[in-house]
Amino acid sequence: MRVKLWRETEAILFTLPALVPLLVFWLGPLGYIVYLSFTDWDFMSPDKLFVGLENYSYLLTNSEFYQSLKVTLLFGLGSVIPTIVGGLGLAMLMNSRIKSSGLFRTLLFSPWVTPTVAVSIAWSWIFEPEVGLANLMLGWVGVSPIGWLRDADWALVAVLIVTLWKSIGWSMVFYLVALRNLPSDLLEAASIDSAGSWDKFRSITLPLISPTTFFLSIILTIQSLQAYDQINVMTQGGPAGSTRTLLYMYYQSAFESFNVGEASAIAVVIILICVLLSGISFLLSRRLVHY
Amino acid sequence: MDMTAISKQTSTGSSRENTQKEKVPRTGKLLGTAIRYLLLALISLAMAFPFYWMVISGFKTNDEIWQFPPTFWPETFRWSNYVDAWQSAPFARYMLNSTGVAAAICLFQIINSSMMAYALTHMRFRMKGILTGLILVGYMIPSTAVYLPSYLVLSELRLLDSYTGLIVSNCVSVFSIFLIRQAFMQVSHELVEAGQLDGASHFRILWTIIAPLVRSTFAVMVLITFIDQYNNYFWPMLITKDPNLQLVSAGLRSFFVEGGAYGLAWPQIMAASAFTIAPLLILFLFTQKTIMQSVNMTAGVNKN
Secondary structure, eight states, rough: OOOHHHHHHHHHHHHHHHHHHHHIIIIIHHHHHHHTTTOOOSSSSSSEETTHHHHHHHHOHHHHHHHHHHHHHHHHHHHHHHHHHHHHHHHHHHHTTTTTTHHHHHHHHHHHSSSSSHHHHHHHHTTTTTOOOOHHHHHHHTOEEEEGGGTTTTHHHHHHHHHHHHHHHHHHHHHHHHHTTTTTTHHHHHHHOOOOOHIIIIIIIIITEEEEEHHHHHHHHHHHOOHHHHHHHHHTOOOOTTOOOOOHEEEEEEEEOOOOHHHHHHHHHOOOOOOOOHHHHHHHHHHHHOO | HHHHHHHHHTTTOOOHHHHHHHHHHHHHHHHHHHHHHHHHHHHHHHHHHHHHHHHHHHSSSSHHHTSSSSOSSOOOOOOHHHHHHHHHHTTHHHHHOOHHHHHHHHHHHHHHHHHHHHHHHOOOOOHHHHHHHHHHHHHHHGGGGGGGHHHHHHHHHOEEEEEEEEHHHOOOHHHHHHHHHHHHHSOHHHHHHHHHHHHHOHIIIIIIIIIHTTTTHHHHHHHHHHHHHHHHHHHHHHHOSSSGGGGGHHHHHHHHTTTTTTTSHHHHHHHHHHHHHHHHHHHHHHHHHHHHHHHHHHHHHHHH
């Protein structure tokens, strides 16, 4: 009996160094933010005023919130899909015994390693409307200059280009691993059955790499919900809110307008979106992913 | 290569007709390979170009950088821009701050992730299922969403504006626990039992028997965590207001915005960005294999 009790205690002791910070900085705050979303507070006043669902009803009638929701959705789709498709494309290009693929891989992967703030600064110069490289290149193909980061129609595109540039090499490496693990006999058998390369790709490769696609789409979606650095450096949510994602709106209402209640409500919405997406992807994975 | 392959086939007696047939797809294949190379080279160049642009713009004079069309090679190399930038803000200090904080976080994460992972894989206790579930959920919820309450917690603990706060709040990562748990699951439980028979404590078994076996996973975890933490911007910027405590991303960003530098001292800004990323690119060049390996492991983490 004492031995058993000691065994339980010892195991709990082993988990504490990770469990305590997890509770203090993650699980605790998760509960705390739900509570804060029902209050009205400005960081300063001694009391937090309980207001029930007021923050939520305010959000749901606020056009800025819907605008942010739309930007978040566009940012998510605009970053996740091209990163996955592009990464797979690059991996397919590299897959068949390309010499010096190590060099290509290094070049394509290096943006992922570098600090987003530093590279976003360099990119904002590339997008400079008067003397920037982006407009010079558009000029070469006869397109008139674009305002990029200063133009509400283009700012999100510019931010997306940087995001894609950062992550495409990363997703390529995942696909390279997946493609290398494909059973070669299956592909050869298909070749003997005179299947075209598109058929092979669609009916063998694509299903077999679906776990990777599934994994990447979850991780990239969560990453897109967390995107902050490039937006902060390049546009700060502007112009006219065209790059203000939910996370950015959350940051602004918390640390710029000191509106804790509203900010918390936005954070709860972000968390709910994550829970919802995880649920959907879990259900989808049972149907679509072939392990 | 291709020619020898073809001649080999002829010599082993396959009919001439067959060889003829083979030749057409071979030329097609060669062309395909050439196109692949060309495409890859172009894309790689395009991807590397922003780095080149950053470095090269750092050498230009202010007049030249404001010229249109821009020049792809500076008229004269102004090394002094780099010196100016280095001296106009305490970048050496920022980089040292980031390195120190990232290293401390790595150390704590190794210890507590290993202990947690060991308990989850090689110990028996009641809370095991609940803990595993908790960590699984933690993987799905973005930590940025709880920055506001975490900030309040740190302020309650009087740890704002200190490295202790920064390190403590980052000292555990669900991802690291996952990664190490995955590695520990591969270690046979018999090893642990053998250790116990020899009278070794769990603590001893973990650090002297199991840890050395999963060195490569530790290496991957440390590299990924180090890179993440060195580059970290949002959270450190929120909790460290003292300019002397700033980490490199926040320091660079202040340099970008403050002192009228916004749009005025672009060559210096580009130079500063360039030396900010340099340590990471060098680290990456030396540890590429390990970093790429992380992909293999990360993908494995998710399957369980």
